[in-house]
Amino acid sequence: MSIRNPVAFGASAVLALALSVTAVSAAESLIDVPSSVCQTCHKEIYKQWEGSMHANSVAMKDPIHGTFYKKVIGDPLQAGVTTKDGKFPVCIQCHAPNAAIQNSTKLDEKPTYSEGVNCVACHTLKRFNGINGPNGKLQLGMLSYERSSGLQGPAGFPVGLQKLATATDMFGGAGAGDGGDKPNPHLGEPVTMDGTEIPALPMEPNATLMKTNDACMGCHDKRNNSHGVPLCATGNEYMASKSDVTCQYCHMPMVGNTADHSMGGGHDGGMLKRSVVFTMRAEKAGETIDVVAKLKNQQPHALPTGAPFRNIVLKLTAYNANGEPVWENAPEHPAQDDPQAYFAYLLADDAGKDAMPPTATQLGADTRLRPHEERTLSYEIPAKDVALVRGEVQYNLLWKVLADKFGHLPEGLRSSRTIAVAEAKI
Ligand code: HEC
Ligand code: HEC
Ligand code: HEC
Ligand code: HEC
Ligand code: HEC
Structure with a gap:
């Protein structure tokens, strides 16, 4: 987590910094973990994500977004780009969230920047604070979330005693679709898989965020242009409909034993x-x-x-x-x-x-x-x-x-x- 980005530095992060310096540096390194690391075990999910607009959301990869980005903001490969009034380009908060966290506009600087909305961008979101900031301004994309130093999982991953004698373990092997038992790096220790060293990827249970619209709304609720005219407003439309069917229900249907990460929409x-x-x-x-x-x-x-x-x-x-x-x-x-x-x-x-x-x-x-x-x-x-x-x-x-x-x-x-x-x- 970058101290240069004070808004993303939520209350719990300040607390974490006070309590444990290592927890904060773990967050720093987790957001630098590229999706290829996750691919080692979660092959099926990786394939679905790779073909999605989330994996292609940066200006260099999505030609429609890229066209607008270059017109409105500038060169996506250049450091220190600002808007006309000297601000960090808001587009990056949603289209290249890992670059936003680290205040970078050079979107090829790290693999995790050009991967756009990648595994760790979503799976480190801890709490959704809404897109309406305290000062009446919109806080969009990553600015609407508190993030965690651990990965967030939907199913209630066990993080306490791993050897409960009476519990049934639903966490053996990375997903039915991926085949076979896999060593589990989410228990907090590094593991080896097919000869590859996998760092510890600690996991916390977070059904509240991962299984609800909160996982999507920070980027999909509403966005205004600089004149206050709403451009995309999917979340607002949804809330007005008073529906209680979650975004995941349609956009991440269960395929076999895993939630589909293709997340199709207008391109699908x-x-x-x-x-x-x-x-x-x-x-x-x-x-x-x-x-x-x-x-x-x-x-x-x-x-x-x-x-x-x-x-x-x-x-x-x-x-x-x-x-x-x-x-x-x-x-x-x-x-x-x-x-x-x-x-x-x-x-x-x-x-x-x-x-x-x-x-x-x-x-x-x-x-x-x-x-x-x-x-x-x-x-x-x-x-x-x-x-x-x-x-x-x-x-x-x-x-x-x-x-x-x-x-x-x-x-x-x-x-x-x-x-x-x-x-x-x-
Ligand atoms: C609040 C998050 C957010 C911000 C900020 C944001 N976008 Fe987007 N943008 C999205 C989402 C989500 C989509 C895709 C779904 C949709 O169309 O709503 C999208 C889609 C687009 C598309 C259509 C892409 C396509 O493949 O057709 C363009 C163009 C675009 N954005 C340009 C921009 C530009 C330029 C900026 C900055 C000036 C920006 N966006 C800021 C979230 C955001
Ligand atoms: C060495 C193999 C391995 C690697 C690499 C790996 N995982 Fe996992 N993962 C597992 C296993 C095993 C499980 C438990 C079985 C399952 O739920 O599929 C799991 C489960 C999960 C879960 C489900 C947790 C829950 O609460 O349901 C998530 C989310 C997850 N991994 C995300 C990731 C992300 C993101 C990465 C990359 C940063 C990653 N994994 C890398 C092996 C791996
Ligand atoms: C746009 C956000 C987003 C991205 C990007 C994303 N995930 Fe997920 N992932 C979720 C959500 C939300 C769930 C929970 C779905 C549910 O249970 O309703 C989830 C669930 C999972 C699970 C649990 C599987 C299951 O079926 O319950 C695994 C494993 C996982 N993701 C791994 C990954 C990996 C690996 C990547 C990158 C290749 C990735 N995710 C990218 C949002 C995301
Ligand atoms: C960190 C920001 C972020 C989060 C969180 C996020 N998205 Fe997105 N999403 C985007 C961006 C950016 C795009 C547009 C990519 C583009 O077209 O350039 C997008 C595109 C999409 C699309 C459109 C695909 C298409 O075919 O045009 C769908 C559907 C979608 N997201 C669903 C979801 C769902 C469901 C969740 C929650 C589980 C979610 N997203 C969470 C940023 C995000
Ligand atoms: C009942 C199923 C259903 C639910 C629930 C649902 N969607 Fe969709 N969504 C679709 C379908 C079908 C499409 C394609 C048609 C369209 O664009 O409206 C779509 C399209 C989209 C797109 C593509 C926009 C683009 O520019 O390409 C986005 C983004 C999106 N949905 C986000 C969400 C979010 C966020 C939620 C939760 C607040 C949600 N959806 C809830 C079925 C659903």
Whole structure:
């Protein structure tokens, strides 16, 4: 834990420093433990995490974040970078938490910095203090947490007497999916695994944090731009929904005997497919076809949630018997052609015109599906020649203006992904 970062230096850390200098230096070294060390035993979890956006959250690895970071903040490989008003770049508090703890903006300085949200970043979070600081300012990402000198585990890892004669031990071997018994470095002593020396990785039980939304909210609750306009607000949306289904329940489902660490969202086709119930009814009534399309958000947060430029469009097409389109709800883009079919979170400038996240001074229209909302869209389509009506729900990571502008991004990040389809034969 760095003394240069007074805000992260919570009350319990001060106490720990007073009681034991070794505990604090252990924390210093734990946050420098790269995920490859954990991989030695937790192979399956490592693989899931490695492919997640958590492992790819730094500006050098996530091309969308990187584009904004370079525009708003600067070079991610340079030390001592500050914002225009001389502050430590807030992005790092969430996108490169281990660098934030050590006050570094040179994000390739240590493997644990460029690993982004890695094993130890999450597994040393001890207590969530909320994102509203005492001075009325937001304390975001790592600033909202007290951290520990030991790893935090969800299941109530035994840290007292290891040799209780009557207890059943659920902690033999690192996870069913990982196969076989493994030596356990979490009991406080170094171990050897396949010839590799593993340092002591002491573990503390912390179901209160690890099994609840507290493990996520510091980074996922809400973030404002410098004008106070909320950019991402997944946690706020969730709290307004009064749901008590945890984030882990959906984002870390149990696969076999382990909690899945893939944590998919907008980049994950599988999660997106399951996010919406899309149904469509079409009935011919004389010269027209009455179409009723329904979209139901399955989540206790908005759909789409997260970064403001996420958006969904409904494309409705009527085909003739030869499979040729004869009618479309939005030949160009629904933002102009059919606003009810555009589900987006828009930001605006003082004049009310569309604005980018860093410069927005107010919210624009928010037409996303609210938590658990079902939206009904009605259409009257000219019936002439129509043999089939097809609806496609398409997810976009970026507003169209950004997808067009950011030609340097990989095609997969700029193009639409179809997440649900419904057809009606006429
Ligand atoms: C030498 C092998 C080994 C290494 C390396 C290792 N672990 Fe473990 N880990 C184990 C074993 C064995 C268990 C107990 C069985 C289980 O729960 O899978 C365990 C359990 C855990 C648990 C579950 C605790 C609970 O309360 O349920 C967490 C969390 C964990 N390890 C995190 C880590 C992290 C983070 C790292 C890297 C900093 C790491 N481990 C490195 C062997 C290892
Ligand atoms: C974004 C935060 C986050 C990251 C990153 C993360 N974990 Fe976890 N991990 C959790 C949470 C939360 C749980 C508890 C899930 C539950 O029990 O509900 C957990 C549970 C575990 C467990 C217990 C397994 C089980 O099925 O109960 C192990 C072992 C573990 N993590 C190891 C790792 C390793 C190794 C890495 C890095 C490769 C890692 N974690 C990265 C948040 C994280
Ligand atoms: C230390 C901060 C931090 C914590 C704690 C954290 N996350 Fe994240 N999470 C991030 C960042 C940063 C990203 C965005 C990475 C990017 O796109 O560049 C992210 C991305 C995600 C995504 C989006 C993936 C996608 O496909 O776009 C999901 C889902 C997610 N996190 C779920 C969780 C859950 C569930 C928890 C709690 C168990 C959690 N996170 C805890 C920082 C964090
Ligand atoms: C009922 C299941 C469910 C629960 C509970 C849930 N989510 Fe999600 N989440 C999803 C699905 C499905 C998606 C993909 C569709 C979307 O973006 O809304 C998603 C998307 C996301 C994303 C991706 C945003 C992006 O920009 O790509 C984040 C971040 C996220 N959720 C965080 C959370 C957090 C934090 C919680 C707890 C407060 C939570 N979710 C609770 C199912 C759930
Ligand atoms: C409070 C934590 C937090 C802070 C501070 C933060 N972000 Fe993020 N950011 C996230 C999370 C979580 C996600 C992914 C889920 C989502 O979209 O909400 C994300 C996603 C993004 C994305 C979308 C990435 C993608 O793959 O599509 C961009 C761009 C981004 N952030 C830029 C920034 C910039 C630039 C800053 C600093 C000016 C910043 N963020 C500060 C938490 C944060």
